Amino acid sequence: MSGQTLYDKIWQSHLVSGDDEAALIYIDRHIIHEVTSAQAFEGIELAGRSIWRSDSILATPDHQVPTTEREKGKAGFVDKLALLQVTTLDDNCDKNNIVQFKLNDQRQGIVHVVGPEQGASLPGMTIVCGDSHSSTHGAFAALAQGIGTSEVEHVLASQCLQQQKCKNLRVLVNGCLPLGITAKDLILYIIGKLGTAGGTGYAIEYAGEAIENLSMEGRLTVCNMTIEAGARSGLIAYDQVTENYLHGRPYAPKGAMWDSAIQYWRTLVSDADAVFDKELIIDAKDILPQVTWGTKPDQVVAVTSQVPEISSAKDAVQQADWQKALSYMSLNSGTAISSLSLDQVFIGSCTNGRIEDIREVAKVVKGKKVASTIKRAMVVPGSGLVKQQAEAEGLDKIIMAAGLEWRFAGCSMCNAMNPDSLASGERCASTSNRNFEGRQGQGGRTHLVSPAMAAAAAIAGHFVDIRQVELAQLEGIH
Amino acid sequence: MAAFVAHQGWVAPMDRSNVDTDAMMPKQYLKCIFKSGYGDWAFDDWRYLDAGDVDVDVSTRRKNPDFELNKTIYQGASILLSRENFGCGSSREHAVWGIRDMGFKVVIATSFADIFYNNCFNNGILALTLKPEQIERLFELSGDKAMSLTVNLQEKRVTLANGEFYSFELEENRRFKMLNGLDNVATTLLKKQAIQDFEKQHKQTHPYYFTPLR
Incomplete structure (x- = not known):
């Protein structure tokens, strides 16, 4: 029997019931924002259901917030509908005891920047958010994916998702990126090769020397755009870069808990004999801006x-x-x-x-x-x-x-x-x-x-x- | 959700590939906190010559005569036909709400983007794929006239008015839920005990995933 990919490992460790065709998988972290959550909370309320695990959820408004005159707070909103949506997020979080970095919180920001910098997105986790760029968090060797509002409601109510297992695709980037070439150029180049639907039905693992050499920020950039190649999830193996980035982050484990976590996290790499259903091999030196x-x-x-x-x-x-x-x-x-x-x-x-x-x-x-x-x-x-x-x-x-x-x-x-x-x-x-x-x-x-x-x-x-x-x-x- | 067994309706062809969800439901309509009433805004930038917003009365906006879905023969269509990678991009479910509220019950395409595909089924829309040559044939037949199709989910078959038919594939789990109109959350919560058991064991193995966020 061949080894497991990183994706296989995380999938397997979150399987509640079912098989690859019709599985129920457990979700560790749910990140929410104002645009895709209101209807989900309403659905929960109308059905008389409750939130399964409020303390797994992190909220922050990002899509609609004005980027000027923040000191005005909500008075800075020109668009009253946008304001209503942000206020609705406030209400839903307050009512359900959900942590939110509100508009004037120094920690407020884009969900996919905030989760990582707070240490809320951890290796080996399943992470979802009602935003297609949730693939970002996969840079921590996590299974992260964007979901629709019905699925946001589903996770709120059950802490689970009904899913089919994806196939495995590896993008192997050999060699070093030339001077001046960044993670963004790399991922745009990869999307150019795969096409916008090349990754549909797959989880993409990015690997190879050029990926290993990227900073955590660069890896987040690469995984972020995975959805632009059609794949919901992008992942990068755990290594020292991941560990150094997470150590000391506010929501990262501390003390003995950290020690036990990193023992597990260090296993979050694809096995040497893992088989990928598809592979794209790229030579980093070929990439131009x-x-x-x-x-x-x-x-x-x-x-x-x-x-x-x-x-x-x-x-x-x-x-x-x-x-x-x-x-x-x-x-x-x-x-x-x-x-x-x-x-x-x-x-x-x-x-x-x-x-x-x-x-x-x-x-x-x-x-x-x-x-x-x-x-x-x-x-x-x-x-x-x-x-x-x-x-x-x-x-x-x-x-x-x-x-x-x-x-x-x-x-x-x-x-x-x-x-x-x-x-x-x-x-x-x-x-x-x-x-x-x-x-x-x-x-x-x-x-x-x-x-x-x-x-x-x-x-x-x-x-x-x-x-x-x-x-x-x-x-x-x- | 209503059960879906079979549907007969008119086809509206959208001869484009990679139709993204930004095009299906432009950003300004995502401000709304309701779950229906998006039909007039579906394909907004393509459908109207004048710019729109939530508070703009659509009846005051000029329709784009060149946009395929505005053609008289396709009015009242309930089956949308398109090409590869339909629904790519943003996860916004508003895109599906727009198509649904416009009156579409079925979307037929060469292929779908993953998140959009799930969103369709979660709203009772049957998203089905046919082979490229079959899609081509449907475009030929519906290109300049109204064409009726019958989509039978029980038999997994699309039948043309002339008797031609195509079989399609759909995962049994999705098909079963559509046929019986099952709500995902309700079916998942039937497994409450299994989720609780899993959660207990998962917490023991990985306690660091359970530190409450504060």
């Missing part, structure tokens, strides 16, 4: 190349897709990516709103000025604590001196469900995760890039190859 040109995350090319020719699409269906994408993006085949002028630059989101991302931005923009043609460039920290850390390091001053806006934590222009959005026809360099039509505002045109690439684009007014940009030193940061 990536820029999406279309309206799906797999429509991506290197910054040094051009918008592709329609004729190079794989079939008639893809040709039609590409045609629609080019038309929406107002682009022509053959146009050099570096020639694309931008209107806005957005740096933040659950993909790239962590401290390491903000440091990268500061290195690029220090002592420089945002191009006069850029209407707005903003940096939105992923959480209040990321903001605090960045300010302690003086990064906010560097960023503002260069002419970028420095905001409060929230999803901001990644989902544009708040005042931050693109006007129709505006072109944006964005560190977020989706370049779908209308995602950042109706008619808005999104190009996904790494934080350093977005920062460099803000300075130049168009895309530039980050490898040609001289980076500043940041005091006290290495």
Whole structure:
């Protein structure tokens, strides 16, 4: 009998009943936010049910919160419906004894930034959240996945999910990432290879030297975008990087409990003889800075190349897709990516709103000025604590001196469900995760890039190859 | 949830692949805290020429005549036909609520995105996949005229008006729940004892997962 994958191990250890076809699996951690939980709580109430385990739930508002004038609190909401949703989350959490980092809590932020930084997302756990980017937490060798609102209700009521087991897909990234190439470029490149549905039905394990060399922040970026390749869950094996990151976090185990936890966590790797149903092998040295040109995350090319020719699409269906994408993006085949002028630059989101991302931005923009043609460039920290850390390091001053806006934590222009959005026809360099039509505002045109690439684009007014940009030193940061 | 045994209805073809849930239900409608009433907002950016929001009366907005679902022959359709990776992207269940409230009972596609697929079944929508050549045939037949289909879940069969039929596959567990209109939460809570037993043992093995969040 062959060995088990990391996914197999976590699945097996949470199986309450059933088989691979129709299983009931136990959920250790449930993270909730304002947008996908209200109807779930209502369902529980209408059915006269109760919450199975309130103390397993962590809540914070993120999708709709304004990223300016946070000191005004709820009075800062322009949109009264958004406010009602945030207030409904408050009510549901208060009524059910659920921990929430509310709007004015320093720990408030994007669910996928907050869970990890609090040590609420732990190795070996099953983690769910009503948000597709919940795959993020898999970077801790956890089984994390996004669920719909009916499933949020199901977990609230039963601490379980009805599921079918996924197949195993390994993405093996051999060698080291070249200088200037980040976790974001790596995952965009991987999505480009797999396609937006390449991972459907699979749990993806990222492995290989380039993955092992990533910081925890970089790993979170990679796992975050797993859903853009169609897979609900992405995982990375437990190692010293995971352990060092978690040690001392507020919700991480302490003392003897920590010692016993790490004994188990160290087994959270795929067995050497584990069999994967599918494998993608990548050579890290082939990866260049990536820029999406279309309206799906797999429509991506290197910054040094051009918008592709329609004729190079794989079939008639893809040709039609590409045609629609080019038309929406107002682009022509053959146009050099570096020639694309931008209107806005957005740096933040659950993909790239962590401290390491903000440091990268500061290195690029220090002592420089945002191009006069850029209407707005903003940096939105992923959480209040990321903001605090960045300010302690003086990064906010560097960023503002260069002419970028420095905001409060929230999803901001990644989902544009708040005042931050693109006007129709505006072109944006964005560190977020989706370049779908209308995602950042109706008619808005999104190009996904790494934080350093977005920062460099803000300075130049168009895309530039980050490898040609001289980076500043940041005091006290290495 | 209502039981689903068979359904006969008109087909609305949406000849696109990778239709994402942002397109099905744009962000501004996710502010609502109700669970139904999303039908007028489904495919909003494609469906109307004028921008919309929750507080904008849809009857004042011009419909986009080029959008496939706006064509007269497809009005009243209850079976949505599309291509690969239907429902990719965001987990927002509002996308399914929109399609359901627009009147669709069945979605037929070459393939579905995972989270969307689950969301469909959790709302009593039958999401079924057919082979690419069968999908192609359905697009041919429904391209310029109204076409009726019968979808029989009991027999796992899609039958055309001309008598042609295609068999489809569906996991037995999903099929059983649809046929009997079973509510997932209720069926899971029948196993309350098993969950409690598991929880007790899991807590003994991994006490660090049970430290209450404060």
